[in-house]
Amino acid sequence: MTPSKDKIVSLQQLKVACQQCSLREICLPVGVNQDEIEQLDEIIGRKKPLNKGDYLYHIGDKFNSIYAVRSGSLKSFCTTESGEEQITGFHLPGELVGLDAIADNAHPVTARALETTSVCEIPFDKLNDLSGKLIGLRKQILRVMSREIKEDHHNMLLLGQKTAEERLAAMLMSISGRQKIRGFSPNEFFLTMSRGDIGNFLGLALETVSRLFGRFQEEKLIQVNRKYITIIDMEKLTKLAGSHCSRPHDSGVAKG
Secondary structure (H helix, E strand, O other), X not given: OOOOHHHHHHHHHHOXXXXXXXXXXXXXXXXXXXXXXXXHHHHOEEOOOEOOOOEEEOOOOEXXXXXXXXXXXXXXXXXXXXXXXXXXXEEOOOOEEOHHHOOOOEOOOEEEEOOOEEEEEEEHHHHXXXXXXXXXXXXXXXXXXXXXXXXXXXXXXXXXXXXHHHHHHHHHHHHHHHHHHOOOOOOEEEOOOOHHHHHHHHOOOHHHHHHHHHHHHHOOOEEEEOOEEEEOXXXXXXHHHOOOOOOOOHHHOOOO
């Protein structure tokens, strides 16, 4: 059966090469030369976009690939003994997911789309073989893994040493920094996650999260329009977030 013209166009749109991707400066090819990017592009698959609520992978699934978020966003979570979700992170365009599955060859969390989301699939065995031949690529993989470790440390500080106000401020500052790296405004962004998801991640009740958003707006730190956030006083919000809220993704962009 011959595919329709619309399907052909759709497949061609999915085949956007790494060197043409607007995220190349914050994704895996950072610090990789043009020849290495072309070789990397040959092993990358562009999956059909996920709809909101679709799963990228489930906890316990065999590890085969890591994924780069091209557009949209994901949340990762595990399930408690009582069957409740415990969110472990949110993933934005240009960020990699699935690296935590390398050690045990199985995914320790579930990844689910928060909105319509496109990802690039990078088969790990092929990536591992290629990185053994390409020094630039191998260095960048180590940088990415180091960034993931730094992110984990950041999250432990966020949940273990901060008040409720500091936790929310730190999360907003983290998203602001990640927006800046993507070339978007660090002062204005749309929160794709629900207030309930934010509370789950931060270890706060939904009512507390809602109250804090209201308080931050009353104190003119931010302006809230449903899920659209405008940071009005970056300096005060940074101070409230605390000295340990260094944006973990700021140092993730390595040149050369």
